[in-house]
Amino acid sequence: xxxxxxxxxxxxxxxxxxxxxxxxxxxxxxxxxxxxxxxxxxxxxxxxxxxxxxxxxxxxxxxxxxxxxxxxxxxxxxxxxxxxxxxxxxxxxxxxxxxxxxxxxxxxxxxxxxxxxxxxxxxxxxxxxxxxxxxxxxxxxxxxxxxxxxxxxxxxxxxxxxxxxxxxxxxxxxxxxxxxxxxxxxxxxxxxx
Amino acid sequence: xxxxxxxxxxxxxxxxxxxxxxxxxxxxxxxxxxxxxxxxxxxxxxxxxxxxxxxxxxxxxxxxxxxxxxxxxxxxxxxxxxxxxxxxxxxxxxxxxxxxxxxxxxxxxxxxxxxxxxxxxxxxxxxxxxxxxxxxxxxxxxxxxxxxxxxxxxxxxxxxxxxxxxxxxxxxxxxxxxxxxxxxxxxxxxxxx
Amino acid sequence: xxxxxxxxxxxxxxxxxxxxxxxxxxxxxxxxxxxxxxxxxxxxxxxxxxxxxxxxxxxxxxxxxxxxxxxxxxxxxxxxxxxxxxxxxxxxxxxxxxxxxxxxxxxxxxxxxxxxxxxxxxxxxxxxxxxxxxxxxxxxxxxxxxxxxxxxxxxxxxxxxxxxxxxxxxxxxxxxxxxxxxxxxxxxxxxxxxxxxxxxxxxxxxxxxxxxxxxxxxxxxxxxxxxxxxxxxxxxxxxxxxxxxxxxxxxxxxx
Numbered sequence: 001x002x003x004x005x006x007x008x009x010x011x012x013x014x015x016x017x018x019x020x021x022x023x024x025x026x027x028x029x030x031x032x033x034x035x036x037x038x039x040x041x042x043x044x045x046x047x048x049x050x051x052x053x054x055x056x057x058x059x060x061x062x063x064x065x066x067x068x069x070x071x072x073x074x075x076x077x078x079x080x081x082x083x084x085x086x087x088x089x090x091x092x093x094x095x096x097x098x099x100x101x102x103x104x105x106x107x108x109x110x111x112x113x114x115x116x117x118x119x120x121x122x123x124x125x126x127x128x129x130x131x132x133x134x135x136x137x138x139x140x141x142x143x144x145x146x147x148x149x150x151x152x153x154x155x156x157x158x159x160x161x162x163x164x165x166x167x168x169x170x171x172x173x174x175x176x177x178x179x180x181x182x183x184x185x186x187x188x189x190x191x192x193x
Numbered sequence: 194x195x196x197x198x199x200x201x202x203x204x205x206x207x208x209x210x211x212x213x214x215x216x217x218x219x220x221x222x223x224x225x226x227x228x229x230x231x232x233x234x235x236x237x238x239x240x241x242x243x244x245x246x247x248x249x250x251x252x253x254x255x256x257x258x259x260x261x262x263x264x265x266x267x268x269x270x271x272x273x274x275x276x277x278x279x280x281x282x283x284x285x286x287x288x289x290x291x292x293x294x295x296x297x298x299x300x301x302x303x304x305x306x307x308x309x310x311x312x313x314x315x316x317x318x319x320x321x322x323x324x325x326x327x328x329x330x331x332x333x334x335x336x337x338x339x340x341x342x343x344x345x346x347x348x349x350x351x352x353x354x355x356x357x358x359x360x361x362x363x364x365x366x367x368x369x370x371x372x373x374x375x376x377x378x379x380x381x382x383x384x385x386x
Numbered sequence: 387x388x389x390x391x392x393x394x395x396x397x398x399x400x401x402x403x404x405x406x407x408x409x410x411x412x413x414x415x416x417x418x419x420x421x422x423x424x425x426x427x428x429x430x431x432x433x434x435x436x437x438x439x440x441x442x443x444x445x446x447x448x449x450x451x452x453x454x455x456x457x458x459x460x461x462x463x464x465x466x467x468x469x470x471x472x473x474x475x476x477x478x479x480x481x482x483x484x485x486x487x488x489x490x491x492x493x494x495x496x497x498x499x500x501x502x503x504x505x506x507x508x509x510x511x512x513x514x515x516x517x518x519x520x521x522x523x524x525x526x527x528x529x530x531x532x533x534x535x536x537x538x539x540x541x542x543x544x545x546x547x548x549x550x551x552x553x554x555x556x557x558x559x560x561x562x563x564x565x566x567x568x569x570x571x572x573x574x575x576x577x578x579x580x581x582x583x584x585x586x587x588x589x590x591x592x593x594x595x596x597x598x599x600x601x602x603x604x605x606x607x608x609x610x611x612x613x614x615x616x617x618x619x620x621x622x623x624x625x626x627x628x629x630x631x632x633x634x635x636x637x638x639x640x641x
Contacts (some may be wrong), residue, residue, distance in 0.1 A: 010246030012268050014260040015245050018268050018523035032267055051197045053206030067529055073208040074224050078534045084540035087549070093541070094550035112557045126539035154543045163547055165554065174558075175549030211529040224531050248522075260523045263514040269522050278513065281415055284502075287509035303417025303501055348516045354512040366504040377493065386453045 004046070012041040022062035085126075086154070089119050093128060097150070097162060102130045103144035120144065128153065198237070201225070205234040215255035217347055251290055251342035253351065262348075282312050286321060290343065291367055294325045294336035302369075313337070321346065417465035420444070420504070422499050432500045438476055439490040441469045568604040570597075575611035576618060583625055583640040590636040591618055 007011065012033040016023060021032070028038045042063060046056045054065050067075055085093070092115050097105045110113050123129045132145035146159065156162065166175050198206065208224040209216060217223070221231045234257060237305060239249045248256050254377070256329045260268055285308060288300050301307055325338035339352065365373050415421040424443045448466045451458050460547050472495075475488035516522050570578075582595050592612060599605055616638050619625035628637040 004244045005246065010261060011264055014264045014268060014523075015244030017258070018526045018527035051203075051412050052209075053198065053203035054210045056202050056403075065210065065525075066528075067207045067211050068203060071204055074204055074208050074531070075211050075529050076532050076534050077224060078536045080538040080542050081534050083537040085539050085545070090541050090545050090549040091538075094546050095553065097546065099552055110557065111553055122537075122539060125537070128539075154541075154546060156543075168547060168551045168554070171582055174555045208531060211531055212529045212530065213530045250442075258525060259518065262521050265516070265521040269520065279507075283509040283513055284415075284505055286503045287512055291505065291508055291511065303505060304415065305498065305502065306416035344519050347512055348518075350523065355508070356515070361504055362506070364504075366501055368499065370494055373497050373498060373501075374490070374494055377497075 006049075008036040009041045009044055011036060011174065012038060012073070013045055016045075016056065016063060016065055019064070022059060022064035024062050028063070085105055086119075088115060089115075089122050091121050093146075093150075096123075096129050097146050100145040100159070101135075101144045102145075103135055103141035105141060107144075127187050195310050196228070197262055198241075201229040202234045202237055203233055206238055208257055209238075211247065212257070215252060215257035215341070217255050222255070250348070251350050252348070253341035255341055255345065260359075274366075278315070279312075281309065283314050286316055287338050289316070289322050290339050290352070291358065291361065293338040293352075296328055296334040296336050298334060299339075299369075319346075332334060353383075391463055417444075417462050418498060418502060420447070420462070421495075425499055426503070432496065432503055435499070437496060438473065441473045441476075444469055447475070457516075459564060560630055568601055570604065570605070570608040570611045572611050573616075575608065575615035579612055579615045579638075580619060580624060583619075583638060586639075587641045589628065589637040591637060594640050595638075 012028055015028055016029040019027075019031075025038055026041075028042075029036070032038065042056070042058075044106060046058075049056045049065070052069050053071055055068050056065055092107055092112055095110050096102055099106065099110065102110075103113065104120070114190040120129070128147060129144050129158075132143050132148050133143055134140040135143050151157065151159070165170070165174070204225040205221055208221055210264075212220075216236075218231055221235075222229070225231065235249070235251075239251075241247045242258070246261050246264055248261055249256065249258055258364050281304075284304060285300055288303050289295055292303075293298065297308060297313070313322070321340075321343040322337050322338060323340050324335050326336060327333040328336050344352070345349070351360075365376065368376075414423065416616050420446055421440065424447065425432060427443075428435055428439065443467055448458060472488055472491055478488075478491065487579070503583070518524060574576060579595060585592070593609070595612060596605060596608055613636070616625060616627060616636070618625050620641075624641055626639055626641050630637075
């Protein structure tokens, strides 16, 4: 059957398509005129659209077209956008990597600054940390550890490949920021001569 | 044939149904993913919907669903008609569409009157015309052309579908008066021999 | 034929008094538009139109308007004057005509009217098409296609370890060790200077009593302490001080 719809069906189809809200049987009848068997047209239409990308559905006695549920992903397409990790998140990640497993309170003690809830969320969203159980101390705080994705992203085979404190010191990475900054300034001032 | 659509067709159908604006091939491809033959799906869909209450149409390389024109009487009810364009605006729009790109002075030469300030504004506000650069003649006047929204609104697949465009061209009615005059003189001179 | 509308003059009584009515410019968009309306009333193809007849019509129309004491916009009058001229040229014998010929002018006018007419008809056909929102309708409530932006977090290895280094640097308890520096105390300088000036007769520079030392810091310290010691010895009446002028060597001798 090349089911060419009759005019009744076409009218109901168009009315539902153009409507800004879901329509009751009565709404549709008013739109298409009294001579049309709306109920029968709706049934035919629902059947016709059952296998298509759009379905005709009834919700609380109102009819409307909607995208087939299995195609919802088309409506909400995800796009990845590169974003640089904030300083707070980077520091938190570093503390977890060096001290894991570690609780939020411990991270704050090491950082000397509180961390916002969003910071751990971001790191979990990135797939770099995971909750790793609870510490058996009063309050049983959640503890965090890094993931294999973390090692992979930062090009590490094991956590023990993280440079130790001595290495950091040798690389000048333990100098307080402002001092390092001053020495930079000095260098550039000397460079001016 | 109970033409049950395949997943490619269903996806394109859903994307076009859900979209708030007409979609280009590229837009559709982005929505449904790279593995789908969009062009073929569009053709199948257009054919499928040809006899239904909703049509799939192409306007200026963009695709959208709209209700079948013969059902206008059902849907027009209770709807406000779009504001009627003034004669000046209608003529100006026609001149831009048939002569594009065209400068304000050229429009005025055809109409024999100055365009009031509001006329081009109204057409731009409707989204039907846009400035399309400047003509490289003394004074570098701004030139105007129509938009894809213009084609969409007036149900034109391409500019070449403008009603009577070919006849007007053949009759020389789109040539400036000077050109038309010269070619007439030439003809009559040849005729004299 | 002439749907001559007259501007409402109720709200402008003084103008009404002088019967200055205005030709409705909204009715015709300029003289060319009026000419086209008149031409179309000839009910022939515009290519066949009699320009002479058209000119007569136009002039008659303007005269009627004048008889009604309507104020006619200047461009209509300019066109009337030009058409009157054209008419007289068209009626003159051929030999007396100048360039451009009246036939050429008439033909150009005809071409303009044809072009305006073509666009008027094109506009009408355009407006008669199946238009969105009037004849065809788009989906009333589209779900919309949305792009959800998902962040792809980026940090490199250096960011990570330098962040850790900075935390450590920031939070490590700071221990300040003051380096031991060799100094000559004031007490030492007093004892030393008093003993040394006793051994040397006459004036000597203070500098000559300074110890030999490789350590510049120690030498500066010794000089400063010895200077204060010299002042102290002078105060106690054990030494005399003399300086020739500012920044000259300070001379010292036992009192």
